[in-house]
Amino acid sequence: MICLTAILATSLSDAHGDEGMWLFNDLPLAMLKERYGFEPSNEWAEHLMKSSVRFNVGGSASFISSTGLVLTNHHVGSDTLFKLSTPERNIMEVGFLAKTPDQELKAPDLELNQLVNIKDVTDVVKASVTDGMSTEQAVAARRAVIARIEKAALDESGLKSTVTTLYGGGRYHLYQYKKYTDVRLVWAPETAIAFFGGDADNFEYPRYCLDATIFRVYEDGKPAKIEHFLKWSANGPEENEVAFVSGNPGRTSRIFTMDALKYQRDLNLPYIMANLRRQEILLQQYALRGKENARRARDELFGVQNSRKARLGMLAGLQDPQVLADKAAAEAKLREIIAADPKLKALGSAWDTIAETTKKRASLLGKGVAINSQLYNIALELVQMAEEDQKPSGERLPEFSDAGRESLLQQLYSEAPIYTDLDQTLLGDSIAKTLEQRGFDDPVCQKILAGKSPADRAAELISGTELLSVEARKKIAAGGIQAINDSKDPLIMLAKIVNPPIRRIRSITDQLDEQDKQAYALIAEAKFATQGTSAYPDATFTLRLAFGPVKGYEQDGQQIPAWTNVGGAFEHEKQHEGQTDYKLPESWKKAESKLSKTTPFNFVSTADIIGGNSGSPVVNKAGELVGLIFDGNVQSLSGNYVYTDKQARSVSVHSSAIREALQVVYGADNIVKELGQ
């Protein structure tokens, strides 16, 4: 049960327009009332919260029927679509429809979470760190108290229980989730229409994408009975109608100090971009070798391209002198007010702390072990799990705590296919990258290579490992630290070589994170003291509410309308004739004459979203589903650091387009019948 408390909207001194990713237990009621004449009831909020679903692979979703149907984006589901595909049944390419529940395909390792409870545990967590503790002690103390809270909550409720750090360390809330691990695929369209326009149209607008997929959650082998789900709106939103987005924005950095932002701009983002480009070219080259290669690489390639494009937008934002000018002015003003106030003066040290941690982060950048492949990651996880399990839960690295064990093992023991040729390509290149980062003559690098070239070494490791077999993984895990010590599996042996330097760097970054947490907690205090407690916290891949009207914008002197329609997709295809990713699927060509061309297809609104929001339901004041978030336009990408609503927009699939396509293109009457039931 969550509680809505009234707060003052007027005190939001540095928020703009519809800025805000609001906590469900701290909604801006006064602002909603003032701006949109809307007073959501506790029931409205609770219903929306419990109708919302989180995809742990990194996306959002919603329940859309009492019978367990879950709506999300095609690109959120694509990890599963890819794992369920084979060369003979390429779901990514041809789509999928189960006409009856027994045709539904079980996802090999999906976990969906429904948020059911939020509790503020700030006082308990903060009390664990006392004056005079070293940073290392503080890390351990905070880790221990969080593990204890999570374990107790799990034991008491049986719910997945996670303590979330908010306001960069200013608040700690315990989030409790009902977990669904039996998830089955019901419907997916072809990638050709889900991602119409491909990488070129990604983050652009106007768009014409049916970026939607439907799963169903099961319990005890039967479709789960769902109490809270969203009814389908009859017609979707009007122009300028306020729309609400309930989803899990992954990460924003709006609390960042100027020093932290400059580190992102000058060092970290360029470094990440270089890595993404490297990965992109590598996967492209692998995919060029043949059609099956292209299929195998597609999911990862999409992820890398998407990330590259998103980060380019973030970097472009930071490289615009005018974007940071506002930030700098607001920070200077805040620091001035604090410095002048004897009660607040001490908080000023936070900025110096972050300047320091930022310098240390810069010195570590590109110094780590960059090895990366699915089988290698499994090996490293087995090695670290065996080590960590020798300690009590509270002293372990958080990902190995008792509370998270079930989710961890679901991934580790997944039967999803691993393509060894692709994995070997990734492993070889990432070994080469490690040499470049640490220097060829570095002793760890020499041990990694064992006298061979990166490519030859990768071939030897992949052909020699047994970890492709889930049984082999389980056997090693069951043997604990002794099995790890005795293992002659070449990937386990590699993981043992790189584990010590990886842990060394992890320990340093954990301490830097702790210092940042303490510093941002002070900055949050400073903001609470000067701006009221009304500010929303940065995104943390937990459920938030955003909102804003459906409306277009001006670009290069042209008015971009809020809507596209189904007919526009056919025109868009014509305009890009012969180009890759601009070919509508056969199913749409066949259905063209039966489709209503005026049905709205995609639309934009000013709601404040970011990566992780993909798949979020968009609802109206009545709580009905009117759309499905799938993207932000390129102007929205600097939203990681700064929200604007001049041109930045979230992009949704219109609810009517999904229904129309299900009926007319895919003949999915069975699904349409279930919607809203």
Add this chain to the structure above:
Amino acid sequence: MICLTAILATSLSDAHGDEGMWLFNDLPLAMLKERYGFEPSNEWAEHLMKSSVRFNVGGSASFISSTGLVLTNHHVGSDTLFKLSTPERNIMEVGFLAKTPDQELKAPDLELNQLVNIKDVTDVVKASVTDGMSTEQAVAARRAVIARIEKAALDESGLKSTVTTLYGGGRYHLYQYKKYTDVRLVWAPETAIAFFGGDADNFEYPRYCLDATIFRVYEDGKPAKIEHFLKWSANGPEENEVAFVSGNPGRTSRIFTMDALKYQRDLNLPYIMANLRRQEILLQQYALRGKENARRARDELFGVQNSRKARLGMLAGLQDPQVLADKAAAEAKLREIIAADPKLKALGSAWDTIAETTKKRASLLGKGVAINSQLYNIALELVQMAEEDQKPSGERLPEFSDAGRESLLQQLYSEAPIYTDLDQTLLGDSIAKTLEQRGFDDPVCQKILAGKSPADRAAELISGTELLSVEARKKIAAGGIQAINDSKDPLIMLAKIVNPPIRRIRSITDQLDEQDKQAYALIAEAKFATQGTSAYPDATFTLRLAFGPVKGYEQDGQQIPAWTNVGGAFEHEKQHEGQTDYKLPESWKKAESKLSKTTPFNFVSTADIIGGNSGSPVVNKAGELVGLIFDGNVQSLSGNYVYTDKQARSVSVHSSAIREALQVVYGADNIVKELGQ
């Protein structure tokens, strides 16, 4: 007139197999006699030398008729094919054939060079640098004497005269060229067959590429009369027959010390690769926006991809511990011998010098101004030319000396199209890169940005410049330094901002180059003293002779045959059905039934080549054309540092395939008639 002198083959202590890119005035006659029973006459060598042609854009070629026909690769000619293309006449895509001379298309800015004379000027150049000179003085002295030699040679002969540094500074030779600047396109096949298999097949073998194009040189508006040209062989080479390659290998680094190689491996190549990947993704993204964009970006994209793949191969070679082990052992042995010999001992300092210069190079890496676009480069050239022209020729930066002026102006005043949207994209990204390299707050960066984002600044610069007009360029150039000082053209103004830091870095690297030259001259002396003067110098984009038998190799347990044939191309298409770049052009489909499928298509030999050799004629002992170099396989790429002949191969188009295609596919009877005439 060149002279062949007998040298001892047996003294080549660290050369392997057919290693060697030999100077035409210092051919390994004894080795050829011993190994291949072949004693080339002076006339044989002179004929081959004068039949060889250099493309100044970076490739090789040969005269193939008395009527001025020049054969090179499609990918060497593609720069010109691209410049001659328009959306309506896309020569890159559909190919080209002039049935009569008046249909031939004049290249906007091609310069071809025919080497006619080589003279050793080592003593004069070395004498200019005396003991006690500072590095700066040495740079100036060497620059002055070289400019004087070149100017005198030009004035005396009217020939383009260039002093080439050989053995990293051990020898200086004056090369004199007859220049052809009226060059016209006669025939080009479609890119689909010239580059069949695209980026995926590039640097791979077996191959099926008709990577050939024919130009014609003109003098006084008429086809030039050519004395030395290659006759077409009746059948091409036999298996294991020795084949000779006469071309211009661009650059090798086989004299590099271990310190210099480690710098390449650990820092320079990874840095270059990151830049290439960035450029590749940028161009891909630009090309995705539409078909015309793809056409505009294609030439540069090919260059970047080709370079990226080549350098990946080089880096992979250096990252193989076994490749460098030989190098390290040979270096240690040489240093040991020197150290033990009182007469040679002083030479040992060379390695320390290079260790030092290498460290300084590392400290400069990625600190420069990275701005890059065609129009910006023109602006910078105009600014620097005006500055340099205030000094006498011998004191200028070499590219602005009197001897090279004609070639410089041909490029600067080229009427080849510049696409401003593409140029703006390149400019914006390279400004962003400069910010990342130098740091956003760097004063030069702040001046570059002028308060705008990189993208906005690029838009402003490109829309404001007049340099798209060749007349405007000429006018500024005519006005000298005063015109530069007065110019309000935004790109000229930008060039003035960045010119000082660019010159500062240039001055430092010039001095490092000078120190390296002096050091490598000592190492060359050490090698001459211990191994005889038989060693060939590293490649310098000047004419060299390489040779080796036509033969296959073993890979992954399979025997790769020396030849492919025309029928194989059709099979290769089938195996890669539906993949980009694996579609044979319509012309080949139509001609399929008439083509002799057993005609050899591509072949490999052990001849020692590298980038720049593309387009080199391959001849037999009789001096007849048997092939056309167009690639090396992936195993050959580490040849930049180390030659091997275990798997490394040069890849050629077979002469018979070119003739067959001209006749059967393209109906170019007019060309076939001229061949060998």
